[in-house]
Amino acid sequence: xxxxxxxWLVKTEPDCFSIDDLARAPRQTTCWSGxxxxxxRNYMRDEMKLGDRVxxxxxSTDPPAIVGVATVARESYPDHTAWDAKDDHYDPKSPQDNPxxxxxxxxxxxxxxxxxxxxxxxxxxxxxxxxxxxKGSRLSVQPVRAAEFAAVLKLAGVK
DNA sequence: GCCAACGTTGGC
DNA sequence: GCCAACGTTGGC
Numbered sequence: 001x002x003x004x005x006x007x008w009l010v011k012t013e014p015d016c017f018s019i020d021d022l023a024r025a026p027r028q029t030t031c032w033s034g035x036x037x038x039x040x041r042n043y044m045r046d047e048m049k050l051g052d053r054v055x056x057x058x059x060s061t062d063p064p065a066i067v068g069v070a071t072v073a074r075e076s077y078p079d080h081t082a083w084d085a086k087d088d089h090y091d092p093k094s095p096q097d098n099p100x101x102x103x104x105x106x107x108x109x110x111x112x113x114x115x116x117x118x119x120x121x122x123x124x125x126x127x128x129x130x131x132x133x134x135k136g137s138r139l140s141v142q143p144v145r146a147a148e149f150a151a152v153l154k155l156a157g158v159k
Numbered sequence: 160g161c162c163a164a165c166g167t168t169g170g171c
Numbered sequence: 172g173c174c175a176a177c178g179t180t181g182g183c
Contacts, residue, residue, distance in 0.1 A: 011181090037166075060181055118182080136164040138180050 007149040008048060009055040009066070009132055010106070011140045019056050019068045019111050028108035029073050033081045034089040036101060040141035045076040045102040054106060055144060055152060057132065058115070065115035066152060074105035112156040126151035
């Protein structure tokens with residue numbers, strides 16, 4: 001039996017969907033739609049389970065930073081945005097009877113008092129192997145080790 | 160805006 | 172199945 005909960009990190013561009021958007025959403029929950037990368041999909045489809053905790057990261061902003069925590073509120077189901085021809089993430093190769101893309105629901109847990117910029121995370125011994133900090137890392141849904149998750153929360157001054 | 164790193168596509 | 176070309180991501 002794999003240990004639970006597992007820990008994750010998701011990236012989002014705050015101009016598109018920020019942690020404040022999540023906090024304001026109905027039931028403070030959103031579907032994590034639009035992921036179109038197979039490895040990220042596999043994590044969502046196969047490994048993210050109810051109650052897993054998720055670091056919330058803002059990319060393509062100044063500074064890029066981990067800004068809070070969410071939790072998995074619903075396990076994987078088909079990403080319906082792949083079926084909407086008007087959606088930016090429409091994928092004609094994802095038929096309704098054999099969906100290619102999946103998503104989970106994420107629920108707001110907390111926003112850090114201060115964002116933790118990438119620059120502050122780099123060089124921390126506990127985070128030396130963290131996927132987020134690897135050069136060239138682009139994975140938008142990635143696993144986080146328990147010790148890494150704990151180190152990030154400690155740095156943020158929260159539990 | 161640049162560009163390195165990475166993923167995907169498609170000709171062969 | 173190889174790999175060049177292309178598109179995307181995302182820090183800087």
